[in-house]
Amino acid sequence: MRDGTVAGAAAVHPLGPAHASGEPTQGAPGGPLGRLVAETCARLRPYLSPVSAARLDEVTRRLAGPLQLAVAGRIKSGKSTVVNALIGRRVAATDVRECTRLVTRFQYGTVDRVEVVRTDGGRHTLPYDAEGLVPADLGVEPDRIAYLDAYLTSALLASVTVIDTPGLASTDRASARRTEALLGGPAGATDASAGPGEAGTGNAAAAGPQLDAGSQAAIAQAEAVLYVLTQTTRADDAEALAAFQAYSAPQAASPMNAVGLLNKADQIAAPDPVAAARELAAAQARALRHRVSDVLPLAGLVAEATETGQFTESDAELLRQLARLEPASRELLFYSADLFVRPEVPVGGRARLLERLDLFGVRQAVDLIAANPGLTTGELRHRLAAQSGFPALRELVDHAFRRRADGIKASVALAALDLLAARAPVPADRTRIRDAVEELLQRPQAHQLRLLEAAALVSSGTVPMPADRAVELAALVSGETAAEQLGAPGADREALCGRALERAAAWRSFATFGATPAQSRVAHQVHRGFFLLWQRLAAGAP
Ligand SMILES: Nc1nc2c(ncn2[C@@H]2O[C@H](COP(=O)(O)OP(=O)(O)OP(=O)(O)O)[C@@H](O)[C@H]2O)c(=O)[nH]1
Ligand SMILES: [Mg+2]
DSSP: OOOOOOOSOOOOOTTOHHHHSSSOOOOSOSSHHHHHHHHHHHHHGGGSOHHHHHHHHHHHHHHHSOEEEEEEEBTTSSHHHHHHHHHTSOOSOOOSSOOOOSOEEEEEOSSOEEEEEETTSOEEEEOOOTTSSOOSOOSSOGGGEEEEEEEEOOGGGGTEEEEEOOOBTOSSHHHHHHHHHHTTOOTTTTGGGOOTTTOOOSOHHHHOOOOOHHHHHHHTTOSEEEEEEOSSOOHHHHHHHHHHHHSSOTTTTOGGGEEEEEOOGGGOOSSSHHHHHHHHHHHHHHHTTTTOSOEEEOOHHHHHHHHTTOSOHHHHHHHHHHHTSOHHHHHHHTSOGGGGOOTTSOHHHHHHHHHHHHHHHHHHHHHHHHHOTTOOHHHHHHHHHHHHTHHHHHHIIIIIIHHHHHHHHHHHHHHHHHHHHHTOSSHHHHHHHHHHHHHHHHSGGGHHHHHHHHHHHHHTTSSOOOHHHHHHHHHHHHOSSHHHHTTOTTOOHHHHHHHHHHHHHHHHHIIIIIOOHHHHHHHHHHHHHHHHHHHHHHTTOO
């Protein structure tokens, strides 16, 4: 276990890492909504006081960077394992003994390296260790470290920065506090409900939410979150999720930007853990529907093995040996991990297989080979990955999050502008920023931002809405095609046009006659959303 904690106030430069890192500064935002917000910022900047202008620069810089995706959850839920699988390299230490103590931002860089960002604002650079992991020895006392910037030439990181976080309900209050800070929650919210073996002993509530600057820098980065859950969703899971969403304006904290992972699916004690995991994940998604948009079942360990190249030819060969055993003795092997000590399996390989795949993963692999002895190592890896549930997560990050990054980032930037206005040292700044945001939101091109805000209010339960209307709004906001937006797959353009107009009218009438004032405000935005969609369709847009 790495020792020491990170605590105390610090003086990390608010402009944060990209400026100091030596990596090229990001260019303009990739999407139309981001560009719209960036243009507003550029127009506004000359009229602001130097302090607000510097803060505005930070908003603009973040807008142009990759989506900031935090992986959060309780201690030992498998966060670092998920991070490794996503990045496609085993870079974060994962071990029963190894606790993640620091917020680590894995991001694209031209040279692989770890930059240690110290609480005094200084940085020093280290290489990854001999195994390719973020080194355990960071060269200074841990309490002098704010967070880590880990650079990798991984393709995924070009569009998404993956932030590994210390576990919540950690016995190490300082590192848990950093995550609670990242999630926007009060320090110590998790201690009371921590279970046996996980309980923190410190009186964290008494410690107070003293956020160090390193954590604040990390908070400012998270734009979406993967929340790693295990079998039982505990009260503190929901609390931490609530805290993430309470951190900033609803549009930045939309449940649409938070997805749960039911990890360690392989460890569910059921005759068919895969099927049980699917059901449990669906139940958790219902229970947490105002917190996350979905819960995906995952065997993170298997995903890590298959995605990071840890699962090798010699592992596959060993599994083939096992598959050739008599069915009865094979079965005996799987009664428990202890029985996995048989002369047929060399000691080293045995430990390695268990470490890579755990017992259920080994069984799955052996079953796959037994059913199809000609399976190549590549095919085996592919099938194991498919059974782990990882493809759905990959799809979510590569496709759904990446596609929606423009809207997410623009919404987060608008929320940051609100905050900037609220904290402006000069009253004139406040008025100018608010006027600029209002002017931006009046434009038809910015309507998607209003819709995102409305969807956030509805999906978080802040504005209650009949279930069918909530579903309709979610589709309108996140559908990739007009047919998806209108919930009418396969419909032709004429039908889509008709439906868009019909839905616009239905929402207008709901806004006028059937709704509470809050519902009415949302309904007006949705009406306009369908109307604009109709205009686009009628004008022949794709
Ligand atoms: N069987 C099984 N074990 C897993 C799975 N995912 C992670 N683990 C194991 O759980 C332990 C903790 O995993 P980590 O990824 O280090 O968990 P973490 O949430 O990052 O832990 P902290 O940073 O200390 O909070 C490790 O021994 C992993 O190998 C899984 O899907 N199945
Ligand atoms: Mg970890």
